[in-house]
Amino acid sequence: MQLRQLGDVQVSAIGLGGMPMSIEGRPDEARRLATIHAALDAGVTLIDTADAYHLHADEVGHNESLIAKALKSYGSDASDVLVATKGGALRPGDGSWTLDGSPEHLREACEASLRRLGVDAIGLYQFHRPDPKVPYAESVGAIRDLLDAGKIRMAGISNADPDQIRQAQEVLGGRLASVQNQYSPAFVSSRPELDLCDELGIAFLPWSPLGGISGAAELGSKFAAFEKVAREHDVSPQRVCLAWMLATSPVVIPIPGSSRPETARDSAAAADLTLTADEQAALDEAVGVS
Ligand SMILES: NC(=O)c1ccc[n+]([C@@H]2O[C@H](COP(=O)([O-])OP(=O)(O)OC[C@H]3O[C@@H](n4cnc5c(N)ncnc54)[C@H](OP(=O)(O)O)[C@@H]3O)[C@@H](O)[C@H]2O)c1
Secondary structure, three states, X not given: OOEEEEOOEEEEOOOEEOHHHOOOOOOOHHHHHHHHHHHHHOOOOEEEOOOOOOOOHHHOOHHHHHHHHHHHHOOOOOOOOEEEEEEXXXXXXXXXXXXXXXXXXXXXXXXXXXXXXXXXXXXXXXXXXXXXXXXXXXXHHHHHHHHHOOOEOOEEEEOOOHHHHHHHHHHOOOOEEEEEEEOEOOEOOOHHHHHHHHHHOXXXXXXXXXXXXXXXXXXXXXXXXXXXXXXXXXXXXXXHHHHHHHHHOOOEOOOOEOOOHHHHHHHHHHHHOOOOHHHHHHHHHHHOOO
């Protein structure tokens, strides 16, 4: 598996997004564990989660607990796996997502995530989404304090615009390790953030890289250019999409979500798919980023 730099560690170029295993439509536990184990078998060493990846109000951290269990029950050494979690979003249990970016909440959320993950320090802790009720510098300041206190080893942000990326980098004293924004063929408006991360040498983690849980299956039918390249290589259009992202910049580390071992394996194999310059240019043009 190809490796990429995320802060001061190297992780697999393709990560695993844990969300589909804990929210609406999630599979049973045996399939969840099999999916995570399949990703690990394929060389994945980055798993993205959040305390808010759960369905019912009384199961905050469902996905974090699942990942901790999967790592513990994995037959081989999983000590090199970076678990990236987030705080600052909540699910009240009615299907909605809400925000609390207050320093008090982030402190408490981090402690709870530490307990669920069963670690002394969280590998990568990301501020989930700016909370309009709280000044951004205050929320990121809480993440900086967690870093200084050794509760988290690396700090990241998510759903941030270029100004917020620069502000976070300043508040964190140059220690911003990653930015996680939505980016896919259907959603390229985060390209300025991707380009800024490339310029600053900060890892960029595209979320919903395949178009999201409900859109991923249609990637090939919606984007003929991806289907065409997929046919030429005899691989899935989803794999082509991830390879295209990897070729965009060395800071890009996609985190496709999976709820089945088959898709986890197929996505991980994107790290071994090399596209020609012409194919890359055609895909760029098809999504309007050339
Ligand atoms: N920071 C944020 O605000 C935020 C927001 C949303 C998501 N995220 C993170 O980003 C991760 C990825 O986003 P996402 O899960 O929403 O969307 P996604 O990765 O675009 O799509 C997920 C779906 O893609 C399917 N899939 C994965 N690999 C495939 C392949 N090789 N071939 C065909 N289908 C494939 C999976 O199907 P199966 O279910 O059948 O396996 C899964 O349901 C999440 O899991 C989460 O960790 C972060």
